Amino acid sequence: AQSVAQPEDQVNVAEGNPLTVKCTYSVSGNPYLFWYVQYPNRGLQFLLKYITGDNLVKGSYGFEAEFNKSQTSFHLKKPSALVSDSALYFCAVREGISGGYNKLIFGAGTRLAVHP
């Protein structure tokens, strides 16, 4: 069965410093990987995805993520954090099988706190 783990409940970083939010996954086939962000009292918003190709994918708001097949990881990164990046971040995985059903399995979420 597919699963995704976010080992950190919270990540604290100073504004201007680089940030990393960790995600590891488990699927039996090729993974489709996603990051979503949730701001307070809002729904989740799509940030970026990895389907195939370049292991480094770029997304919204300056975020990027690196797919590492050998480590089964898909860590979210940003070179310079902003206070406005403070939010709840979810990693999600979908098994890359054929068919149109887009069932995603979400991690528990990591709260990012960026301090001025």
Add this chain to the structure above:
Amino acid sequence: NAGVTQTPKFRVLKTGQSMTLLCAQDMNHEYMYWYRQDPGMGLRLIHYSVGEGTTAKGEVPDGYNVSRLKKQNFLLGLESAAPSQTSVYFCASSYISSNTGELFFGEGSRLTVL
């Protein structure tokens, strides 16, 4: 462009009462989903629909029912609410493509069962 709209946004129920959450999307998406979000547990899929007139169970379907009579609407019902159903409920929708997986979410409905 409204996207995905959920009503109501807040509701307080007593144990045993029933209620329906309404989700409406204006993006002509085929797929719609209901998730619940609980602290430390992320999002868990309750039910989903791959098209008008079809529904299927997700990870945590017990105690909930759904209907998709119109393509743009996906209703989540609680027939007899229990305190364990206190949660934030999110509706989402997506295109039919198997390659994107991008979901569009509503802003959530906070339900408290006393």
